[in-house]
Amino acid sequence: MPLYIKDDVTAALVARLAKLRGLTKQDAVRLAVQAELDRAQEAIPLRTRVQALRAAYPLPAPMDQTADKDFFDDLSGGL
Template sequence: MPLYIKDDVTADLVAQLAKLRGLTKQDAVRLAVQAELDRDQAAIPLRVRVQTLRAAHPLPPPTDQPADKAFFDDLSGGL
């Protein structure tokens, strides 16, 4: 889907970034938007990001089996 920038100042800024970096205007827009998204993501506290990750990928339930040397030796083929 095409993106039409109607604001001349914004179009000029995109052209400046594209020229400076040796990019197409499309790649310059992508780069700028990705940088802003990365900055917003970094502003989210680590605690919140970890909670979100843990909610999306919960740990399996405990098995009540000991994770001792024998357990790890068995995982690695008894080496």
């Protein structure tokens, strides 16, 4: 989907960033938007981000096995 910038000031800023970084205007817009999204993500407290990750990727249920010396010896073939 095309993006049309109708504001002359914004278009000039994009052109300035593109020239400064040696990019196309499209890449300059992508770079600027990604940088702003990264900044917004970092503003979310770490605790909240970790909670969201744990909700999306929960830990598996315990397997009722103990990881003792015998367990690791069995994994390593008794080395």
